[in-house]
Amino acid sequence: MRVLITAGASGIGYAMGQAFEAAGYDVWVTDVDETALAACPDNWTMRRVDAASESDMSALFAEVSATGPLDVVCANAGVAGPTAKVEDVAWDDWKSCVDVTLGGAFLTAKYAAPIMKTAGAGAIVLTSSTAGVFGYPNRAPYAAAKWGVIGLMKTLAMELGPFGVRANAICPGAVEGPRMEGVLEREAAAKGMSRDAVYEGYAAGTSMKTFVRASDIADMAVFLSSSGAGRVSGQVISVDGHTENPDPKP
Template identity: 75%
Template sequence: MKRALITAGAAGIGRAMADGFDAAGFEVWVTDVDAGALDQCPDHWRCHHANAADETAVRDVFDQMDHLDVLCANAGVAGPTALVEDVALADWQACVSVNLEGAFLAAKHAAPLMKQAQSGAMILTSSTAGIYGYPNRAPYAAAKWAVIGLMKTLAMELGPFGIRANAICPGAVEGPRMEGVLEREAAAKGMTRDQVYEGYAAGTSMRSFVTAQDIADMAVFLGSDQARMVSGQVIAVDGHTENPDPKL
């Protein structure tokens, strides 16, 4: 049976990915720092309590595997919402650690398994912030840009071994994490939460947020044989962002 590992797979976008690969017939492994969310996962999943930026914890999970077909390096945090001069170094480091180092560690430890099989797909979760930049979110935008650079390099290094790498760039995704972003950005800009929400939606061609399911559907496609020649690509699932920092 094909196997998929999703980091931060117990809730949000990661949970939707895990559900999607489960429905597609994969054996699902997930890691997450939220023990409560892991407890809500189906009994037939292999669930591991692990911080994606902790190499010891990550290595322990991969040491239990004899093969891996799809990696979804999905772990991420929003980081602070502040002007760059107001960002504390500790907050910068915490944001970059999970978003970038988490993806690096997952890829580092997945690569030997996939090389052994001469096949595999790595799917890294970046963001439209990694394409356009993101005012008041410097740590997050920098990390997500770097994730794309990591993905491009993985595609080049691992392609000769039959391994593909791609990045999905979600736009504004409905859910608790985005609600927190909306509230913090509203406070930083002196706006209401609804004004910020409307600004995000107005900045897309589709005039809408996306859902976790939209992201999961793309991940399952990229992990499938139908995408066997898709590699090194940055794929935005965002309703087409026209203006990454809409002014109301």
């Protein structure tokens, strides 16, 4: 079995690689961070790929299709984008966020679909966000892109289901790690709050009063790709400790 994970050299993507390896998969990961790629396990296949570049993605999937079956693809690439009121968001910042987060998911699906249709089986797991099910103040590009990921997933499930290919989206909540730390710091600055107050607001906005771990997301990705989820498709699965309030307050 083989899995391809975009943005797989760190964070959620890296945790996915670890979880799929433990489940018996050969792991391929892509990333733009060459240093992070170099630190991945030697038995993984690593490629420096920009998920928002069609030429990069076309070349990647040509290599994948020439080297064997592709059982699972995790469209995980995304960027946080700016934290600002909508009127203060620069057009270039909007485009860069949407290009990677939604465009990267589209390109992943575009090139994975023919391989999986030919095989008559496969699972596509897209990383959305709780921002993809709630409006999210001061995060317009990110929220719009993650909503788009869900719309893409629903369409993939309908188009590819007759060929035995399933598609589902995972919506992480606030995930412990360096990326979320950056979000906390930017949001604290935008709202005139302390970093700790923003953190506590995120945690308080869940029924479980906690952040989630990258491994929690990875475990769900493995399940959605397994025979145990063989009739699960077109679904939006939140792994977030039950987010109640997407606008944390002190």
